[in-house]
Amino acid sequence: MDVSIAGWLVLAIAIAAANLPFFNDKVLALVPVGWQRKPLPVRLLEIVALYFVVGALGFALEANIGTRFPQTWEFYAISACTFIVLGFPGFIVRYLRKPHG
Template sequence: MTASMYILLLLALIFANAPFLTQKLLGVIPLAKKHFGHHLLELFIGFGITAALAYLLESRAGAVHPQEWEFYAVVVCLYLIFAFPCFVWRYFWHARNVQ
């Protein structure tokens, strides 16, 4: 794997976990209470940025290969697996200790 692929994986890990680390929407807009829908919106936006960057890197390396729906299903599942550590921290550990 090239350095750009390692950077892409690192950015995907950061974008997947960022929604669960702060009470601010997109890390900028402060909210009184951040609901699960806000987290899903941020995950979707982060996935879009990651996918666009991956497409850009692939197009710069050569021809972009056409993908079927199975590829996208696997990529979404892997992105959600990347988000799992901060999801657990936010909803299972952090919520238990805040009273």
Template sequence: MTASMYILLLLAFIFANIPFLTPRLLGIFPLKRKHFGHHLFELFVGFGITAGLARLLESRAGSVHPQDWEFYAVVVCLYLIFAFPAFVWRYFWHGRNRE
């Protein structure tokens, strides 16, 4: 694996966890209460940025390989697995320790 692949995986991990760690929408707009719909929207945006960056890196390394639906299903599942630590912190540990 090249350094750009490691950087891409690190960025995917960061983009997957940021929605659950910050009370701001997209890290910019302050919200009084951030609900699960906001988190899903931010996950979708982060996934889009990560996918776009991955495609850019692949095109710079050579030709872009066509992928079937199985590839995208695995990538989405991997992205959700990356988001799991912050999800657990937000909804299980953080909520329980507030009281």
């Protein structure tokens, strides 16, 4: 797999994963719960879990392409903030958009 394709693939999966908790009322889109709507803390825990899943996928793709580069805390801080920003459209649709009608 090409480096460019792997980068775009991880970015596309990160966008989908960051918005998944806000567009789905099942836990991790698999487990139905008894609530009518998931509470915000559950959605935030899902974002943290999906951040690690996407990170593991990124590391696997990087190792498959070639040598995996060591990362420092700055990389993890920036990637976590980026993941939160990628989930902002889902947050807007779920919590800030007023229903019409």
